[in-house]
Each structure stands twice: as C-alpha cells, then as structure tokens.
Amino acid sequence: MLTIHAADEVRTGRDAEPIEGGAVAVEGNSIAAVGPLAQVRERFPQARVRSWPGVLEPGRLHEGPLPDAPSPRERVHAVLKSGAVAILAQYADSPGLRAAADRNDVLVLSGARPPALAESGRADLAVFDDTGACVATVCAGRLVHRRR
Incomplete structure (x- = not known):
C-alpha cells in the first residue's frame, strides 16, 4: 500500500x-x-x-552499543524508537542481535554512510x-x- x-x-x-x-x-x-x-x-x-x-x-545510524534490554528484540526496538534504522556491525556482536536486526530490516553496516x-x-x-x-x-x- x-x-x-x-x-x-x-x-x-x-x-x-x-x-x-x-x-x-x-x-x-x-x-x-x-x-x-x-x-x-x-x-x-x-x-x-x-x-x-x-x-x-x-x-539515523545508531553508532554505539545497543541499549540494554532483556532480549535482543527489545534492544533492537530501543534503537528503532530513537529514530535509527541502522547499527554498526561491531555492536551487533551476537547471533541473537543480528537475527533481531534482520527480522526488523535494520541495516547492519561496517561504517557510517551519509x-x-x-x-x-x-x-x-x-x-x-x-x-x-x-x-x-x-x-x-x-x-x-x-x-x-
């Protein structure tokens, strides 16, 4: 739609x-x-x-560690609530975080981009x-x- x-x-x-x-x-x-x-x-x-x-x-790009939360899904959601749609690969340091980012279409980037x-x-x-x-x-x- x-x-x-x-x-x-x-x-x-x-x-x-x-x-x-x-x-x-x-x-x-x-x-x-x-x-x-x-x-x-x-x-x-x-x-x-x-x-x-x-x-x-x-x-935006979330440039630091993801906020603390009980689960990877909630950590990714906290990033989305801040207006960020991408995270740095160095902070998506577990399979659970990468999977949560992938499920939510959050980009995992190796570096900043305009x-x-x-x-x-x-x-x-x-x-x-x-x-x-x-x-x-x-x-x-x-x-x-x-x-x-």
Whole structure:
C-alpha cells in the first residue's frame, strides 16, 4: 500500500534545503517521491496520508552499543524508537542481535554512510519533534515506531 508521510518540514539529507510542508511517498520498501505535500498528493491521489508533527529526515545510524534490554528484540526496538534504522556491525556482536536486526530490516553496516531520502532509495526515515524526541520511525517502508 502506498503511504505518504507528511511533516511540517522534510530534510532529504544533512546539507539539503528543508522542504516546508513536505512529504515522502513510500511504496513497499522504497521511496516513490519526495517533495511538497501538494505535489506528492497530486502524483499519488490514492495514497493514505500520515501527518506527523515536526521534522521528517533520513533514518539515523545508531553508532554505539545497543541499549540494554532483556532480549535482543527489545534492544533492537530501543534503537528503532530513537529514530535509527541502522547499527554498526561491531555492536551487533551476537547471533541473537543480528537475527533481531534482520527480522526488523535494520541495516547492519561496517561504517557510517551519509543518510538521504531519494526516489527509488530504501524507505528509511524518522520524524523528530522540536525537543529532538523521535515521533515515528519507518524502516524499509514499515512503520516500526510511533510515539503515542
């Protein structure tokens, strides 16, 4: 199902100009479009729209050890709740953590890479409120965290 994630502002990358009233259309695990909400809705009038308060940007890389939790699944979920969609391989140091990351489509990377939101790219994004708290995380096109 095609979903449009709209926010007060969309940042496609660190150095990119913000898009006020922007949106990202997600189809499957890929980004179908990025731009102003009106233009994205015009391209995909049948899409469901999820509106988020705050800034929508590329999902982050969790650069340190995963948070402590009773199980590997809960450790990976804690990362997703922070707006991260990728972890460093050096911290996915057990088969259980790697399996939990794989089940949740969390990327396991050997090093940092510049995150970006671009058409045809993997749909990894997060929304942050004005305090910097994560409002929502989309990992490989799936909404995996939403703050209530």
